[in-house]
Amino acid sequence: MKQYHPLLLTPGPTPVPDEILHATQEPMVGHRSSDFEAIAQEAFQAIKPVFGTENEVMILTSSGTSSLEASMLNIANPDDHIVIIVSGAFGNRFKQIAETYYQNVHIFDVEWGQAVDVPAFIDFITELNVDITAVYCQYCETSTAVLHPVGELGAALKSFDENIYYIVDGVSCIGAVDANIARDNIDVLISGSQKAIMLPPGLAFVAYNNRAKQRFSEVTTPRFYLDFNKYLKSLADNSTPFTPNVALFRGVNAYAQLVEQEGFDNVIARHYAIRDGLRSALKALDLDLLVEDQYASPTVTAFVPQSKDELAYIKNELKSRFSITIAGGQGHLKGQILRIGHMGKISPFDILQVVSALEIIISEYRNTSLIGKALTQYMEVVKAYV
Numbered sequence: 001m002k003q004y005h006p007l008l009l010t011p012g013p014t015p016v017p018d019e020i021l022h023a024t025q026e027p028m029v030g031h032r033s034s035d036f037e038a039i040a041q042e043a044f045q046a047i048k049p050v051f052g053t054e055n056e057v058m059i060l061t062s063s064g065t066s067s068l069e070a071s072m073l074n075i076a077n078p079d080d081h082i083v084i085i086v087s088g089a090f091g092n093r094f095k096q097i098a099e100t101y102y103q104n105v106h107i108f109d110v111e112w113g114q115a116v117d118v119p120a121f122i123d124f125i126t127e128l129n130v131d132i133t134a135v136y137c138q139y140c141e142t143s144t145a146v147l148h149p150v151g152e153l154g155a156a157l158k159s160f161d162e163n164i165y166y167i168v169d170g171v172s173c174i175g176a177v178d179a180n181i182a183r184d185n186i187d188v189l190i191s192g193s194q195k196a197i198m199l200p201p202g203l204a205f206v207a208y209n210n211r212a213k214q215r216f217s218e219v220t221t222p223r224f225y226l227d228f229n230k231y232l233k234s235l236a237d238n239s240t241p242f243t244p245n246v247a248l249f250r251g252v253n254a255y256a257q258l259v260e261q262e263g264f265d266n267v268i269a270r271h272y273a274i275r276d277g278l279r280s281a282l283k284a285l286d287l288d289l290l291v292e293d294q295y296a297s298p299t300v301t302a303f304v305p306q307s308k309d310e311l312a313y314i315k316n317e318l319k320s321r322f323s324i325t326i327a328g329g330q331g332h333l334k335g336q337i338l339r340i341g342h343m344g345k346i347s348p349f350d351i352l353q354v355v356s357a358l359e360i361i362i363s364e365y366r367n368t369s370l371i372g373k374a375l376t377q378y379m380e381v382v383k384a385y386v
């Protein structure tokens with residue numbers, strides 16, 4: 001049987017660089033020791049640039065969803081009105097969390113595959129005619145591969161009502177985009193470890209401004225493990241309120257070193273070059289893209305095969321013959337789209353593998369020769385970057 005190196009191209013988890021793996025395998029230290037304090041102090045600081053924040057970033061030992069939940073429990077009081085932008089499966093997750101705890105939840109639905117229309121959203125909240133405490137939105141909606149205009153939305157919200165807290169879920173793009181919470185008027189920006197931050201799963205990150213920090217201390221909604229005040233109090237002592245994932249904290253520091261070596265601007269440019277190259281390649285294979293260019297995420301690309309059978313054939317052949325794992329659709333897009341994740345430890349040359357495998361598979365399936373067509377388009381785009 002012919003065998004190829006496995007290539008993980010899902011929108012998380014993503015491949016973990018050796019430097020990070022090695023760091024996570026260092027001998028264990030006590031989590032209440034000065035050894036861990038040194039690790040934690042470095043981690044809280046080192047991760048700040050990728051969130052574009054001045055404040056030290058909270059790190060929770062739990063998956064990304066915990067930060068979605070915590071960003072409600074620490075911002076909204078039980079009777080508050082909150083607004084959720086639902087543009088895919090992860091907007092839905094915000095909605096499910098909100099409906100678990102709150103009565104006054106307002107949903108602004110966006111067609112899956114589209115970005116939020118900011119003026120239409122402002123019209124929506126104007127018509128609600130209630131005091132809104134917080135607005136929740138994805139940065140990248142992973143299920144559709146849309147990168148929302150979070151800066152435009154932040155500016156519009158601020159001029160609509162500067163008291164509203166703006167919470168952004170950056171789980172699937174922080175580490176690959178030019179995030180900046182002050183510039184974009186974001187109050188809380190959350191993420192997870194297993195995507196563009198290229199760690200194994202298991203950590204959640206929370207960046208916040210001073211206004212949000214103050215709010216955490218005033219909110220009365222019951223919470224225990226997810227009480228940000230506990231994390232902030234411990235953070236001031238270079239510690240965590242509960243047993244942290246020591247290995248992954250070391251991984252955070254190894255990650256930050258990798259970013260520093262490459263230069264964060266280069267990291268971002270690499271993601272955008274891969275996005276643009278891959279989109280050209282997919283078009284050359286007559287595959288429709290779900291998202292228009294303007295809102296295409298640099299971390300994941302969604303495309304629409306010509307039929308359900310073609311979709312299944314592509315996904316199965318990539319896996320069984322070429323050891324390449326990509327993702328299907330979620331929710332009502334299941335069976336309609338495929339998604340290629342390209343964040344974290346992905347070089348433009350890794351993507352050559354999936355592009356060439358797609359050429360072979362689709363040529364066979366459609367009984368035509370597409371060999372070289374997508375690769376040429378891909379190289380034409382990425383050559384400017386490499």
Ligand SMILES: Cc1ncc(COP(=O)(O)O)c(C=O)c1O
Pocket residue numbers: 011012063064065066068090138140141142169170171172192
């Ligand atoms: C945008 C977004 N939000 C939240 C989550 C949930 O994170 P986790 O699966 O780590 O709980 C994901 C995971 O894919 C995501 O992509």
